[in-house]
Amino acid sequence: MKECIRTKGYHGAHVVRRDGRGLIARLCACMAPALLAAALVPAHGDHDAAAAGCRTDDHGIQLTADVSGESPHFTSIQFLNVSTGRAAGNGFMLGTSDGGCRWQSIYKGKLTFAQMDFVTNSLGYVLARTAPDGPAMLLRTANGGASYKPVPNGGHRLARIDFRTALEGFGYAFNDSGAYYTADAGAKWSKLPTPPNTRGAQFFSPKEGWAVALVPGGYQVKRTTDGGRTWTTRLTAASAAGAGGAVYGANSRDVWILLYGGSGMSQTSYSLFHTKDGGASWEQVVSNATAGGGPAPGPVAKAGKLPGPPGRPSDLATPDPRAAYLLTGSGAMDNLSLGRTQNGGKTWRNSAAVPGFEGKLSFPSAKSGWLAVTSLTGSAVYATRDGGATWSKTFAIAVD
Template sequence: MKRGKRLAMLAMAVLLGTSLLMPARYNASAQAAAPEPEASAACRTDDHGLDLQTMTDTDAPHIQAIQFLGATTGRAAGNGFMIGTSDGGCHWQAIYNTGKLSFSQMEFLTNSVGYVLAKTSATKQNTLLKTTNGGSGYTWVPTGQYGFERIDFLNEQVGYGFTRAFTFKTANGGRTWTKVTTPPNSRYVHFITEDKGWVITVLAAGGYEVKRTTDGGRHWTDSLKVKAAVNYGGAIYGTDSSDIWVMLYGDSGMSQTSYSLFHTTDAGAHWKQVISHPTAGGGPAPGAVAPAGTLNGPAGRPTDMAVIGRNAAFLVAGSGALDTLQFGRSLDDRTWSNLPIAVPGYEAKLSFISPSTGYLAVTSLSKSGVYRTTDGGKTWLKRFSLPEPR
């Protein structure tokens, strides 16, 4: 290793505090023994007395990512901090609070080992980091010239890093990366296993094509073609290679985005359009025009989706023109329901651990906080909130 690169890595390690230990109150044995919260009256809803650091003095602390490993064990992270809970959000403590990292994604594989995407300054691209002590300290994982927009690790050794145009794979925990062959004009790739994956591609004449691979990307076959006036991209969700949800975006305007949601339960042999959501500002939704009012999804712009097993899908949307987030779900692949959520904010992330229990993090600059549901999103109880920006 060249001397300059070695010094850079040492400097990064010092900056991120890799010698720090995980807080004593936040450990794997504590998580296993933590009881299920029963009464919301016993849970705090404020900032739990945490003085969270941010990257600059002008930043207001706000949550940007959330991940729960079980009904009680979870983390939320933002622009300079990471916090954790071992009792379903009733109590939170600081795990990382130096203000030096702004977290955008967490991929914890166990309560100790995880990968994160974070920035060391607002003007730099994402850095990939690994923790083996629950998130209090990190080591740098080199990714060459690329700053990943998204990561997905199947286990501690095998993972994927994504830019807008390219997909990279590591089989040794990030020591080396190889480019995965994807079709031209790929916009979103999702691998369920090392062999089985899906991709959204955009067509030159407008519209989308969804393809799948069963050999790690060496060959891709057509699965779904959708007409659309524009093709700004989309997202793929699912934990089973034959059970996949595909979100496709239309145009945006007036704080609204048109979008459609498609679902397959047989590896793409058949697709069902679950949502067709045109808007006044965004125009028609991708795909066939549905009768008015029959396939509407949550209003605004989709900000995150969570899928649990087969058929259970949850979607949150928001808009700067709306005072509350919008939420919907499907539990049977036959019906989609939009539910009154009554949670303030216009952007959010989801982390569901079962069809009934899930967490929502409001990632808006204001009203940032964490909410919990135990009835599949019918009702939400606040578990944490950050002070409003001054």
């Protein structure tokens, strides 16, 4: 029997349908964990040459509604390199070793994956939950994602993780209001002090980090080089409505700062800033004011001079200091857009990307990237080999 349900955790009230036949994933269901990890060893040969014979459907992997009744959809994606990657959602994880030409089932169960953070092909950490509104658990896998063990999180409700090695990693609380560090795979966590009213943070080492703080009249972007004991303001941006921000970058000197303004009429105003010298100088790459959201944070740009892709920012990827990819979507539109630069923000291009209202990016290199999306017609994974100019579908979960 088919029935309609609402997807949770997305902007807008989108309705999708699920198939109640209770089908299970066929591929790799009986593979031993060691074989699952081995199956994701990067394949040799030219992927583009083989792409002509690649499938764009469900690859024979039949996914069904999760334990809460939600239709299967992607919630996380991560590629370690241009060949090896994983895409996961509510109750499943898939893997590929040839850039998405072939996908296989790695996990099927009760976990809904909010974030994957694999440091090797076998060893990884995830934030996952077993109930739609339940807390995210920090889990560790040593067999490529087939099974998981709980990791102590010090009692902190982590909303984001960033593991740099098998042992060393960072955890961030809701809105990045608290930052924590572990050097022993989560056995112990130490708090990294952040400024008052922090609404976005990123540490690149136990000493070096950035934070976006709300202050009267807007934002202050601050940097620390002593583990959070002292913070220096590197950027001030006026904003009539402060809704938070985010920090991205390849290292502590070259960072991208995303600041949110107001929202309204399915529109969000936002700005994107870039520094290459630790905050000594900045370039405002995007100043996206909207009728519904009002002025964008920061200096007022001439109308149409620094436009970003329409909608609310959904994800941003910075594979190297020169490249940045900004994905946006809207609850009122089933169409994701992408803004991109490959020269550090000197030039910026916006274009329609793929159908969808929510998505996640993974760019292991400046040219090769993957995009997991949920749309009104289903959920899918797309790939680009030209830096986001064009996208091709590599996996699809249809909505019946």
